[in-house]
Each structure stands twice: as C-alpha cells, then as structure tokens.
Amino acid sequence: MIQIYHNNRCTKSRQALAxxxxxxxxFEVIYYLETPLNKIQLKGLLSKPGIAPFDLIRKGEKIFIENYKGKILTDPEWIDAMVEHPILIERPIVVSGNKAVIARPTEKINEILV
Structure with missing residues (x-):
C-alpha cells in the first residue's frame, strides 16, 4: 500500500495528498509529527530512495538554522536530530513498496504511481 508522510500545515504536502x-x-496517511519515527523506521525510510540522512533535512527550518546550520554531523547524528526534531524531516515523502520519493515537486509522485 502507498503511504504518505504528511504534514497538513505544508502546502506541498497537501498538494501531494490531493x-x-x-x-x-x-493509501495511508502517516502524520509523522504526531507519531514521530524512531531510528529504525527512519533508517528504513531513508533506504528506499537511497539518500543520505542530510538529504532529508529541511534546511530552512528554524531548528536547523539555530542548532545545526554549518555543522558537520555523521549520518547517525543527523538521524538522531530528525528523531529528536521530526519537523526537520523533508516532506512530503511518498512510499510504495521498496520505492520512495520526496514529492517536491508534486509530479515526483508519478514515479510511485506507475
């Protein structure tokens, strides 16, 4: 089943849901801010698109700017940061089986739907 990691306050996430x-x-909607991912879940999610943890970080978030901007962290440290502050996780993420995309732009969902 298709899953969307969704934040209803995000315009792009609402567009992806539509x-x-x-x-x-x-599909299933996962409100990842209300039910945060643990380390194992986050590592599994990262393995689907095959991206590094830093590539899933929202670099414009206030928490990133105040606490992490300019810092060089290891992959496990970035994962810890996202577990501690789920708002740092880029959205929306759409998953189907072993495939996942960050749906920015929204058209990237088509890679999952085919």
Missing part, C-alpha cells in the same frame, strides 16, 4: 486522492489508489 494528487494521491485523485489517483484512485489506496
């Missing part, structure tokens, strides 16, 4: 709704495919 795209999934119009696709007619079954």
């Amino acid at each position: 795209e999934l709704e119009s696709s007619g495919k079954a």
Whole structure:
C-alpha cells in the first residue's frame, strides 16, 4: 500500500495528498509529527530512495538554522536530530513498496504511481 508522510500545515504536502486522492489508489496517511519515527523506521525510510540522512533535512527550518546550520554531523547524528526534531524531516515523502520519493515537486509522485 502507498503511504504518505504528511504534514497538513505544508502546502506541498497537501498538494501531494490531493494528487494521491485523485489517483484512485489506496493509501495511508502517516502524520509523522504526531507519531514521530524512531531510528529504525527512519533508517528504513531513508533506504528506499537511497539518500543520505542530510538529504532529508529541511534546511530552512528554524531548528536547523539555530542548532545545526554549518555543522558537520555523521549520518547517525543527523538521524538522531530528525528523531529528536521530526519537523526537520523533508516532506512530503511518498512510499510504495521498496520505492520512495520526496514529492517536491508534486509530479515526483508519478514515479510511485506507475
């Protein structure tokens, strides 16, 4: 089943959700700010698109700017940061089986829907 890691306050995330709704495919919405991912879940999620933890970080977030900007952290340290501050996780993330995309732009969802 398709999953979307969603933040309803994010315009891009709402657009991705609308795209999934119009696709007619079954999907599950994961409100990752309300139910944060643990380290194991986050590592599993990162393995699907095959990206480094830093590539999943929202660099414009206040928490990033105040606490992490300019710092060089290891992959495990970036994962710890995202577990501690889920708002740092880029969104929306759409997953289907072993594939995942950060749906920015929204059209990237098409890589999952085919």
